[in-house]
Amino acid sequence: MSTSASTMATAISPATRRSIVLLSLACFASMSAQRICDAMLPELSRVFAVGLAQAAQVVSVFAIAYGAAQLFYGPLGDRVGKFRVITFATLGCSIGSALAVFAGTLDMLVFARLLMALGAAALIPLSMAWVGDAVPSDQLQEMLTRTGLGSTLGIVGGQLVGGLLTDALGWRWAFVFMTVLFGAVGLLLWLDLRRQRTPVAKAEAPAGAAAVRHGFVTQAMLILTGRWSRIILLMALVEGAAGFGVLAIWASHLHRSLGLSLSLAGAIVALFGLGGMLYMAVGRHLIRRFGQQGLVLFGGGIVxxxxxVLAYTPHWGPALPASLLAGFGFFMFHNTMQTNATQMAPHARGTAVSLFSSSLFLGQSIGVVLAASLIDRIGTGAVIALGGAVMALEGVYFAWVLRRREQLVKD
Known part of the structure; x- marks a missing residue:
């Protein structure tokens, strides 16, 4: 057993491991960009003299553009190289961030967020796909956990930095931070791309690469005609709406209902990401203990x-463990989803994972829009509770589906 583990460990070169670390940083930057505006929504509403629902366009438009761009980046990454696309997309994000710093109107800020989304869309899905191509299958989940750690830290960083900088220096400084972050990570990726050009090219050409040369429509149809793939994509849509989408109003809810400062509300919600980090630390043990069915069932229930609790607590104290445990449970569910998504179509992993991410963030945009529209009718607390209930029900359904996976794959 130990000999086998040692053999597998040597199969991943130092160059590949270094590239995975940089991809994790890119995932951190992408997720930070997604969550940077959550805690500043009340301030944007005040500064631009608009309602909270209108200010939430900086989140919803980002999510819509992010999801739609997946349809472009997946095939592009399969054709010209995933690492190369990630590198230049990261550098492009710094331009959109810089425009946000100088936005004088809400419309200009929304436009800048649109540009950021068009670049950030490439980073997480193509990073997952690149790891799927470059890493042996028996080490795939561990390596995906490393890129997932970057994404999870991005939730913490985005929520926390967005709230702290908005309170201390003003909302524009949050985008100064993002400009520097994207620029620095993009430069590191570019240097690594030059150093590792040959090994990366080999990693980008797995067996059966000829099948990748189909057009996007043909490739997508090959994926969508599989019953199991359709289930995964539908699950991603619901997860994005009920999980990531509703998460966007958590900080605003704490600020409005409990009178917390934006920085404190953002810090509490950032515990969601810390909970995800805790899962990453013990995930391997939980997988052995509960299996995929147990992870999605318990994960959805915990969320x-x-x-x-977070929706109806009269004091901010219980919101601390609630946010932490929500993140732990959510990533129990989400990591299982990611693992299944990378295996949908190994011959066109970039396209498959991009379709997965597109469904996820299309769901997020739907969730943000629905949450914003329901706030005035039922209140922020009820919206958050409803999102949690949907996640719990999805966990029950996905656990049932996983038990029937072999039959569904054959169908």
């Missing part, structure tokens, strides 16, 4: 209960 449901935690969201209920």
């Amino acid at each position: 449901g209960v935690s969201a209920l």
Whole structure:
């Protein structure tokens, strides 16, 4: 057993491991960009003299553009190289961030967020796909956890930095931070691309690469005609709406209902990401203990209960463990989803994972829009509780589906 593990460990070169670390940084930057505006929504509403629902366009438009761009980046990464696309997309994000710094109107800020989304869309899905191509299958989940750690830290960084900088220096400084972050990570990726050009090219050409040369429509149809693939994409849509989408109003809810400062509200919600980090640390043990079915069942349930506590607590104290446990439970569910998504179509992994991410963030945009529209009718607390309930029900359904996976794959 130890000999086998040692053999597998030597199969990943130092150059590949270094590239995975840089991809994790890119994932951190992408997720930070997604969550940077969550805690500043009340301030944007005040500064631009608009309602909270209108200010939430900086989140919803980002999510819509992010999801739609997946349809472009997946095939592009399969054709010209995933690492190369990630590198230049990261550098492009710094331009959109710089425009946000100088936005004088909400419309200009929304436009800058649109540009950021068009670049950030490439980073997480193509990083997952690149790792899927470059890493042996028996080490795939561990390596995906490393890029997932970058994404999870991005949730913490985005929520926390967005709230702290908005309170201390003003919302523009949050985008100064993003400009520097994207520029620095993009430069490191570019240097690594030059150093590792030959090994990366080999990693980008797995067996059966000829099948990747189909057009996007043909490639997408090959994926969508599989019943199991359709289930994964539908699950991603619901997860994005009920999980990531509703998460966007958590900080605003704490600020409005409990009177917390934006920085404190953002810090509490950032515990969601810390909970995800805790899962990453013990994930391998939980997988052995519960299996995929147990992870999605318990993960969805934990999110449901935690969201209920956070929605109706009269004091900010219980919101601390609730946010932490919600993140732990959510990533129990989400990491299982990611693992299944990378295996949908190994011959066109970039396209497959991009379709998965597109469904996820299309769901997020739907969730943000629905949450914003329901706030005035039922209140922020009820919206958060509803999102948690949907996640719990999805966990029950996905666990049932996983039990029937072999039959569904054959169908």
